[in-house]
Structures are given as C-alpha cells and as structure tokens.
Amino acid sequence: MxxxxxxxxxxxxxxxxxxxxxxxxxxxxxxxxxxxxxxxxxxxxxxxxxxxxxxxxxxxxxxxxxxxxxxxxxxxxxxxxxxxxxxxxxxxxxxxxxxxxxxxxxxxxxxxxxxxxxxxxxxxxxxxxxxxxxxxxxxxxxxxxxxxxxxxxxxxxxxxxxxxxxxxxxxxxxxxxxxxxxxxxxxxxxxxxxxxxxxxxxxxxxDGRTAELPVAKAKKPPREVACVAVVATRGDAVALVKREGELFGGLWELPSAEGRGRAAARGALRTAGIGGRLGAAPVGVLEHVLTHRRLCVEVWRASAASVAGAGGRLVERAALHEVGTSTLTRRCLAVAR
Ligand code: SF4
Missing domain, CATH: 1.10.340.30 (Hypothetical protein; domain 2)
Structure with a gap:
C-alpha cells in the first residue's frame, strides 16, 4: 500500500x-x-x-x-x-x-x-x-x-x-x-x-460501502442568534471596535450586539462608546453562518459624532485592509454602502 x-x-x-x-x-x-x-x-x-x-x-x-x-x-x-x-x-x-x-x-x-x-x-x-x-x-x-x-x-x-x-x-x-x-x-x-x-x-x-463510510460524527444544529451591527461613519471613516474573546478576539469590527431593532442598535453604539445619530430603520439584513451559530444580522447606519470608547477608533475605508476585519464585518460594510 x-x-x-x-x-x-x-x-x-x-x-x-x-x-x-x-x-x-x-x-x-x-x-x-x-x-x-x-x-x-x-x-x-x-x-x-x-x-x-x-x-x-x-x-x-x-x-x-x-x-x-x-x-x-x-x-x-x-x-x-x-x-x-x-x-x-x-x-x-x-x-x-x-x-x-x-x-x-x-x-x-x-x-x-x-x-x-x-x-x-x-x-x-x-x-x-x-x-x-x-x-x-x-x-x-x-x-x-x-x-x-x-x-x-x-x-x-x-x-x-x-x-x-x-x-x-x-x-x-x-x-x-x-x-x-x-x-x-x-x-x-x-x-x-x-x-x-x-x-x-x-x-x-x-463491500460496496463507500457511500456509508466513514460514519459521520453526530452534529448539533447551529444555534440561531439575532443581532445588530452598526456602520457608524464620519466622512469616509468607519467606527470600529477591537473585539475581545475567543471567536474574533483581536479583530476590528463594527459595534454590534445581540437582539433586534433600534434599542439593540443604540445599545451597541453605547457599549462601544460611540456618540451619534442612528438611521430610521435598518438598511439590510444578512445571514452569516459560523461553525456553531447562524447569525441573522440587522445592519444599521449611524453618524459617528464622537468615538470615546476604550478600544474604539475611526478607520478610513481606504485603510481597512491594514487592520484585521472578519468576513462578517466586510459583508455588513458592503450592505451599508
Ligand atoms: S473508497 Fe477511497 S480508498 Fe477505497 S478504493 Fe475508493 S478511492 Fe480508494
């Protein structure tokens, strides 16, 4: 062999x-x-x-x-x-x-x-x-x-x-x-x-068993999670926050939170320390599948009047490639263009 x-x-x-x-x-x-x-x-x-x-x-x-x-x-x-x-x-x-x-x-x-x-x-x-x-x-x-x-x-x-x-x-x-x-x-x-x-x-x-083997691991279905992401801009710059934790730790991403609607979007901005005015309604919804979770993301737009949170910063769109961003962040930015 x-x-x-x-x-x-x-x-x-x-x-x-x-x-x-x-x-x-x-x-x-x-x-x-x-x-x-x-x-x-x-x-x-x-x-x-x-x-x-x-x-x-x-x-x-x-x-x-x-x-x-x-x-x-x-x-x-x-x-x-x-x-x-x-x-x-x-x-x-x-x-x-x-x-x-x-x-x-x-x-x-x-x-x-x-x-x-x-x-x-x-x-x-x-x-x-x-x-x-x-x-x-x-x-x-x-x-x-x-x-x-x-x-x-x-x-x-x-x-x-x-x-x-x-x-x-x-x-x-x-x-x-x-x-x-x-x-x-x-x-x-x-x-x-x-x-x-x-x-x-x-x-x-x-034995004619190629379709049966190997026997797959039993898989848990991905958990559905509703969340919001806010594209807060000033001029041509976008407010990003540095993520902590296991999954996306170290990446820069949009202010986000679990939940739906205006209150969740406002909460996401507040937690990120970003002051500004939120749009009247979400500009789009996208689905994003991770290994164990299926995210249903409402994308909101806002103006970023101030960025005061620890770890938050404005990044020019042209310089986005210089910092680590997840595919999800880039998809949300495309929705809000
Ligand atoms: S099942 Fe895979 S290892 Fe076996 S004969 Fe076919 S290709 Fe080769």
Missing amino acids: RDALLGWYDAHRRALPWRATRDPYAVWVSEIMLQQTRVETVVPYYERFLARFPDPHALARASEDEVLGLWSGLGYYRRARLLHAGAREVVARYGGEVPEDPAARRALPGVGRYTAGAIGSIAFDRREPVVDGNVARVLSRVHGIDTPLGRADTERALWAHAQALVDAERPGDLNQALMELGARVCTPRGPRCAECPIARECVARR
Missing part, C-alpha cells in the same frame, strides 16, 4: 508553494492555514504571509493587528493568534528554530497532534503520522472502520493505522500522499475508485 501511495503521489502531486520547501516554519504556517480551508484559498495568503514574515523572528516582532490584517478573510482567526504566540515562543525558547523534538513541538500554542506530525514528517523526515479529515476518510474506507468519527475508539484505530503506514522511508511524502488522495480521489461523495492506487486493499470498495 505504501509503495502504491508513493508511486501515485510522485506522478500526481500538485505543485503547491509549501511543497517547494522543507523549512519547518513554512510547513507550520501552511498547515495552520490549511485547517478547515481550501488549498486554492490558502495559496495567496500563504505567499503574502511568508513574504511579510519569512521566519519566526519576523512573525514574533509583528503586532497582532498586522498579523490579523494579513489573515483577514481566511477565517478562524484564533489560528492566527496562536501561530503568532507560537512564533514568539519559538524565538524566546528555541532561538527562532522550530524544535525537532516532538514533545517540544506539541507544546507550542496551536500545535496539536496533527500539525506536529505534519511538521515532523515533512520538515524533519520523522516517522510521525497525521490524521486530518482527508486521511480519516481514506483510512476508514480502506480498513472498513464503521464506528463514528470523533469517538475515542475510532480515533485510536485511525492513528494506529496511520502510524503503521508512515513507519518507513519518505514519511512526509507518505502523509501528503494520503492527504492528497483524500482531497482528489477518495472524495466525500463519489470517490473515483477506478483511479485509486490502493483500490485492491480497500474494504469499503470491496
């Missing part, structure tokens, strides 16, 4: 920018960006990020605003903050060199078992396995694992199979071959088994 996977990978691998390097820092950046995000989306972000922050020293020196500004639009901003914190730790504790020792790598902020394995195998040529969504799908099908993803016994089985496969020459290529196969051939729907290099070994194909 290993030879078949490596042979297929050598013939079919895509030329992606992070595959042209074995620099552990570059591999780390690419793996963090690729979490939950499509390859085509990541490529330009990766190139800009590496051009601006070519090594951990450069990233460690940057401000959070600068890092989030370059990450704007890529989503899951917690990843960027953890990568930033990780670079600072690599500089402070390891002189700017990403550690080869697996335990030290795993202890870095934001580096879980998957990311540590990807860096270890690709950059350091160590026989460390990876299991991401693509690998889990391939291995579940090949081995006929029919317990739900995410459950402890399933995860143990997947990691054990991945470990057995990677335990030989070219571990980085083997891991990437599995991921690439999952992304391009063993796809969630309609896997192209006729083109698959490991079809002969595959239990799901043999």
